[in-house]
Amino acid sequence: MTLWQFFFAIFKISSITFGGGYTIVPVIREEFVCKRGLLEDEEMYDLIALGQSAPGPIAVSTALLTGYKLKGRTGAILGVVAAILPPLIIISVLFYMYEAFASNFWVGAALRGMSGAISAVMLHAVYRMAKPCLCRHRIFSAALMTAAFLTSLLTSIHTGLIILALGITGILAFTFIPEDRIP
Amino acid sequence: MIFWQLFIAFLEVGALAFGGGYAALPLIENVVVNQYRWLTLKEMTDVIALSQVTPGPIALNAATFVGTRVAGIPGAIVASTAAVLPQTVFLLFLGWFLFHGGRITWINRALRGLRPGVTGLIGVAAISMLLSSLFITRSPITIDWVAAVAFLLVFVLHFKKIDLFKLIMLGAGIGLMGGLVEHLAGF
Numbered sequence: 001m002t003l004w005q006f007f008f009a010i011f012k013i014s015s016i017t018f019g020g021g022y023t024i025v026p027v028i029r030e031e032f033v034c035k036r037g038l039l040e041d042e043e044m045y046d047l048i049a050l051g052q053s054a055p056g057p058i059a060v061s062t063a064l065l066t067g068y069k070l071k072g073r074t075g076a077i078l079g080v081v082a083a084i085l086p087p088l089i090i091i092s093v094l095f096y097m098y099e100a101f102a103s104n105f106w107v108g109a110a111l112r113g114m115s116g117a118i119s120a121v122m123l124h125a126v127y128r129m130a131k132p133c134l135c136r137h138r139i140f141s142a143a144l145m146t147a148a149f150l151t152s153l154l155t156s157i158h159t160g161l162i163i164l165a166l167g168i169t170g171i172l173a174f175t176f177i178p179e180d181r182i183p
Numbered sequence: 184m185i186f187w188q189l190f191i192a193f194l195e196v197g198a199l200a201f202g203g204g205y206a207a208l209p210l211i212e213n214v215v216v217n218q219y220r221w222l223t224l225k226e227m228t229d230v231i232a233l234s235q236v237t238p239g240p241i242a243l244n245a246a247t248f249v250g251t252r253v254a255g256i257p258g259a260i261v262a263s264t265a266a267v268l269p270q271t272v273f274l275l276f277l278g279w280f281l282f283h284g285g286r287i288t289w290i291n292r293a294l295r296g297l298r299p300g301v302t303g304l305i306g307v308a309a310i311s312m313l314l315s316s317l318f319i320t321r322s323p324i325t326i327d328w329v330a331a332v333a334f335l336l337v338f339v340l341h342f343k344k345i346d347l348f349k350l351i352m353l354g355a356g357i358g359l360m361g362g363l364v365e366h367l368a369g370f
Binding site: 086087113114137145 | 195197198199200201202203204205207209210212213214225228229231232233234235236237238239240241242243244247248251252256259260263264266267269270271273274275277278281282287289290291292293294295296297298299300301302303304305306307308309310312313315316317327329330331332333334335337338341347348350351353354355356357358359361362365366
């Protein structure tokens with residue numbers, strides 16, 4: 001596989017994968033594991049797990065690490081560029097349509113329905129995310145979840161600071177307290 | 184100046200959005216809606232909804248949308264680049280180490296604090312999106328019944344594991360039908 005073929009493969013995947021989160025993972029697997037046979041399933045799962053150590057969208061991490069694995073650092077950079085170009089092009093076009101048509105009665109009506117729908121989807125997503133968090137170290141996790149929820153709801157403390165505090169709490173707790181002692 | 188603001192704002196979103204999926208949402212709301220007021224909460228809710236029916240992750244879609252509004256296409260490029268820069272640098276530096284079986288234990292430890300906490304933050308973002316989509320005005324309270332019907336129907340249908348794309352499109356369909364009813368009833 002040449003660099004260009006890799007670039008276009010990621011570009012294509014990034015153009016046809018709707019929604020965020022893990023939706024891109026099965027599509028990348030289909031292309032590089034099943035169709036081209038360039039990676040083993042095992043390696044693919046490792047890449048996805050590694051991507052989670054980094055902040056930012058999973059799609060970008062997965063594209064970067066796939067490029068890194070197949071083509072080195074150049075591949076990694078090309079993977080990132082190929083992953084961000086399609087949303088950059090599509091959403092900037094969509095932006096101008098939004099500005100032109102959002103005040104139109106019918107488009108506005110569709111957007112009202114869509115915003116109701118996305119609110120329902122979000123509530124489900126929060127529930128789905130909360131469940132696995134509370135499987136282990138239940139009290140520790142529930143305490144952090146409640147603390148973050150209340151701090152964000154009731155105070156105007158910067159969200160970034162809350163996130164930093166959460167990360168530091170995790171590091172301190174799991175460094176200084178033996179794991180089986182954390183409730 | 185405006186490019187620098189865009190760059191810093193989305194650098195923060197990119198650097199702190201641990202956990203994937205909706206993890207960027209509370210950060211985007213904080214920076215874009217509360218701090219710089221580039222979008223209203225209603226517009227952000229529209230962007231998130233449109234994000235689910237267009238390609239690309241939420242953070243990048245928001246970066247492009249906000250960047251284009253504030254400073255045109257160059258703004259979109261600056262904001263998107265800033266959003267992916269932290270993870271790119273991080274993974275490029277640590278890629279070799281990670282590929283050779285290295286594990287960064289402090290990150291795994293941080294994630295154990297981040298995952299539940301970020302879920303709480305997303306909960307707050309979800310509630311504020313819900314309120315902004317269901318209520319047209321707070322005083323006197325006026326409910327957007329079209330959004331409310333879409334919310335209830337999608338909330339129930341979500342239990343049936345229907346594709347996200349179809350659910351959001353269903354919301355658009357309900358919106359159009361509601362619009363038709365309002366149009367005919369002459370609201």
